[in-house]
Amino acid sequence: MNKKDLFHIADAWFHQQSWKPFPFQKQVWNSFLQGRNGLLNAPTGSGKTYALWIPIVLDYIRNNPDYKTKPKKGVLAIWVTPLKALSVEIKYAAERFVEELGVPLTIGIRTGDTSQKERASQKKSLPNLLITTPESLQLLLASKGYDKKLHSLAAMVTDEWHELLGSKRGVQMELALTRIKTLAPNLRIWGISATIGNLEQAREVLLGPDSEAHKNSVLIKANINKKITVKSIIPKKMEIFPWRGHLGLHLLEDVIPIIKNSKTTLIFTNTRSQCEIWFQKILDKHPELAGDMAMHHGSINKETRLWVENAIRNATLKAVVCTSSLDLGVDFAPVETIVQIGGPKGVARFLQRAGRSGHQPGKESVIYFLPTHAMELIEASALQKAVKLQKVEDRMPYLNSxxxxxxxxxxxxxxxxxxxxxxxxxxxxxxxxxxxxxxxxxxxxxxxxxxxxxxxxxxxxxxxxxxxxxxxxxxxxxxxxxxxxxxxxIVSDAVLAVKYLKGGFIGTVEEGFISKLKQGDVFTFAGRNLELFRIRNMQVLVKKSNQRSSIVPSWMGGRMSLSSEMSQLLRQELYGVGAMLNSNDKPLSMEAKGENVIKEVDIKIKVSRELRALMPIFKRQVKESIVPDAKQLLIETFKTREGYHNIFYPFEGRSVHEAMGSLLAYRISLLVPITFSIAFNDYGFELLSDQELDMQQVLDNDLLSTNFLKSDLEKSLxxxxxxxxxxxxxxxxxxxxxxxxxxxxxxxxxxxxxxxxxxxxxxxxxxxxxxxxxxxxxxxxxxLEEGRLQLALERISNQTIVWKACIKPTPFSFPIITDRLREKLSSEKLADRIKRMLENLEKK
Structure with missing residues (x-):
């Protein structure tokens, strides 16, 4: 059967579905049938699975003219996915194609969720298409006679390659692929990637630099303009002194109409604890949504997660509060709307989540951005720009692991x-x-x-x-x-199973959290209030509790940092505002600047809706200090009853600020005997001391230099x-x-x-x-992201340092101060303390 006939089979099947193949899909079919390797870059929901599964089947038909009467034994293709949740979706799509064509190929899944019975069956004979994870693929290489099982392999597909690249799981895949290349002479290797900046390097990592596989490869980009609409939920009353103590819950009522007006809404949170809190609070205030709403995150048991995923597919749920557990490729056609709670910290993550809605070719993706505090609206404005420019992060591969x-x-x-x-x-x-x-x-x-x-x-x-x-x-x-x-x-804190006293598995929590609780303590998990009865044999035995107040579990990775791409976009937005405010030729007093320039900005300059909403904050910031532009690094100092505050604003992200703050504190300590406590967020860092710091001495000694960076960093941290x-x-x-x-x-x-x-x-x-x-x-x-710190310090070396000796905290400094207080105070005490601070600031 020639290529034209094979293409006719695929086209006819697409026609039966009332679909039309995209040009990129046909490009992949053609390249695969020519025996080439490659990397496919296409947006979420554009038909990537059929782009590669169809040519694998067509190639099989070409090589086996009697395919309908003589089923083939042994593995034909291995499809690797980073998430177990994706495997069911891939199996469904693959089965649909071969069954409707009458091709007797078997399809099986091998992940941590696969039953012992199924594993035993696979040990005797692998299915024609094996859908698996990087870890389960390594287990296959650990089995006797694996080389004979893989000899006839025609294709290896690595799905969501952007998720594996830049992690040790990606290194696992590199090693597995290089072994299988040796065993299977007719092997074609393909990667599928959605959102990634360094595509050429991603292909090189997948296939191996200077390898024959790389030389005989293609990079295929889908020329599909996926329409993504970003809508910011802007608070009706803008906090002049923003703080992040409430997880965005003050805007909860703005989310309810979105849920009620959409077929299905996914509400993405950045952490599992935030997911638990949002789910509980929505149900507390809107009990009528009980039964129409569910929760999904990685620590909830497999049965519940699968039930939620099926309920989304069947459009029987109005809303699901979730984490990154639903980020990737699962096809949820009924999902109309996405709500992102708080800054996603990365462009790729945001686009990935946006793509969960309108998850079909030609459909529009709608995502609402809900800020947990006012300053996150700058991130929203930056994300709007990133979506237009299609700017996404590079994923840096590991070396010498x-x-x-x-x-x-x-x-x-x-x-x-x-x-x-x-x-x-x-x-x-x-x-x-x-x-x-x-x-x-x-x-x-x-x-x-x-x-x-x-x-x-x-x-x-x-x-x-x-x-x-x-x-x-x-x-x-x-x-x-x-x-x-x-x-x-993947190495994490030991996890313990959460079970009811009378049986019934609920999910898992990390040992670090549960070890802090004592018998009788109540915590919220999987949307229920549970009382700790006892811990035995790595099991947390609990019973239901009617107590209203409870502790929410915290999981590792709860505080993500801005990616380098995201921090750059944020600086561009903020520095743009600074340039506008500094553009007036006539020198104005602080008071005049605060009043007049912003009025001019509103009239003359086209500002995004988000930045326009933040103008009251910028106005107050200008009154107390400045909004810096691209040529300036802002430093603010002021005194409160806590001590002397020294705050620096590089706008580089938490991880860089942690390292930069420690580095600066160490270098200052070499000049003068002084101790600091360090606080930081994505916008800046604070050095707090009980004695006044001579800031002029710091500036004169060029303490933000890149000289001796590695040795000073090693000593400081x-x-x-x-x-x-x-x-x-x-x-x-x-x-x-x-x-x-x-x-x-x-x-x-x-x-x-x-x-x-x-x-x-x-x-x-x-x-x-x-x-x-x-x-x-x-x-x-x-x-510590030393390379990123080096680049940040080099950028600062070309900026003019503007030191503002302020009388009191500024709007920019307030989130950093309150973030530090959270480490010391309970949420109730923190709210009371901040309320008093705000009253004092307004009085002044």
Missing amino acids: YDVLVQYLTTLAVSDGFYPDEIYQEVVGTFCYQALSLDQFGWILNFLTLGSQSLQAYDEYQKVEIEADGRFKINNRATAMRHRLQIGT NATEMARRKFRDIAVIAGLVFTGYPNKLIKSKHLQSSSQLLFSVFKDYEPDNLLLQQAYTETFEHQ
Whole structure:
């Protein structure tokens, strides 16, 4: 059957669905049938699954003319997805196509949710299309005879590649792909990506730099202008001194009409605790929505999550409050509207969430932005611009992740073993390990067989044996079983199952949260108030409570930082306002500036609706200080009963401000004996002291210089302690510490103490240990974002520093001050304290 006939089959099927294939879909079909690899970049909801599943089936039909009468055994294609929730959607789409065409191909899912019965069946014979996750793919490589199972593989598809790139899960995929390329001579590798800036590099990472696969590849972009409409919910009364104590709940009533006027609405929050609170508060104030509203996040049990997903598909729910658990590719056609609570902190995340509505070709996506405090309207204005310009973040790939390589080589040793010379050539063909030297690879082999230089006396670290023919193999069954249980690169706090006393699994919470509670405490989880009865065998036993007040669980990652792209867009918006306010040629008094210039701005300059709504805040800011423009770095100082406040406004995001604040505090301490407490948010950071700081001395000594950055940063933040904490994750991934068996997980504090002991041993006796060096590298490059800090300081060096000695807190400083207070006060006490502060500021 020639290509024209094959295309006719696909076109006819599309016609039956009353669809028409997009040009990008036909481009992918053509390239795949020509035997090429590639990366497809297309917006969410544009038919990416059919772009790749259809040519896989057409290629099968071409190679098997008797396909209808002779079903094929063995795996034909593997489809890797980063989220288990996506696997059901992909299976549904794939089954629909082959069943309606009468092609007898089998389709199966292998994830952490797959039943033991299904796994046993797959062990005997893999389905023709296996839908799996990066971790389950590694488990396949850990099974005996995996090479024979994968020999006939025709396609590897990595879905949502932008989600994997820039993480160690992406490194896992690089290694798996380079192994499978060797085993399957007819393999074609494809990636699917929606929102990403560095597409060319993404293709290079997927296929391997300088590889034959990369040379024989294409980058296909879908030329589809997905219409995204962003609508900001602007408070009727603007807070002149904004603070973030209420999670946006003061605008809850503005969300209700949106819910009632839409078929289905997804309400996205940034954290699981915020998700729980919003769900509960909506039901408290609008009980009529009970039964029409649900909640979805990663810690809720699988059955509930699947029920919610099906209810959205069937349009039986009016609203779902959710987190990033519903960010990716699930096709929810009934969803009309999205509400984003608070700044999403990244353009890509915002676009991804917007794409959940109108999740069909040609449909408009509508997303409402609800600010949790007034200043987030600047982010809303910046996002409007980003949507128009289609500006999204780059995802930076990892380099030299030795812990993932150790885990991967152990995986190969568990299955059929490996020959180092052969595997080294494959490994250096990946983007992550392209610079791996033979000496470094030799160190890793010694680590696997001897336990590294300082652990040679301990048998438990000598996992791999070298057989007579030079094969590296694990023959100990207990070692192999422990390794299989621990495959993966996602390391988090130990999670405990939440169950009712009389049975019934509700979900999971992190050990760090539950360890702070005592028997009888009430907490909100999965939309219910639960009383803690006791903790036993990694299970939290609870009973329902009618108590009104409760604690909301907190999960790791609750405070995200602005991405570099988002912070740049935010600065552009804010500096634009500053330029307008500073554009008047005649020198005006502060009072006059506050009154006159803003009136001129309103009349003469086209300002976004969001920035126009913030004019009362800018007016007050100008009265007390200034709104900086692109040429200025603003520093404000003032005194309150708490002490002397020194606030800097680089507008670079939390993570950079944390590092910059610590760096500056350390450098100041070298000049004068002074101690600070540091607070920071996405807009700036504060150094608070009980004695006055000579700011002129700080400016004269150029303390925001990039000179000696790394050494000063290391001293200022106690980088050794940060690397020690980072090493825990590396030790778990590399298999140095064992996390425990199912239902008998080792407590995180024990994991921490074990990894800290190893860290100390390596630091004192083996400083050239590659895993130890990796801990420091990751601390600087990923946690502290040293490169981004360097660029920020270089930008500041070209700005004029404007120091304003203020009499009292300004609107810009208020969110930073209140954020610090939250760490010390309960929510009730915080609200009372802020209320008094606001009254005093207004009186003054």
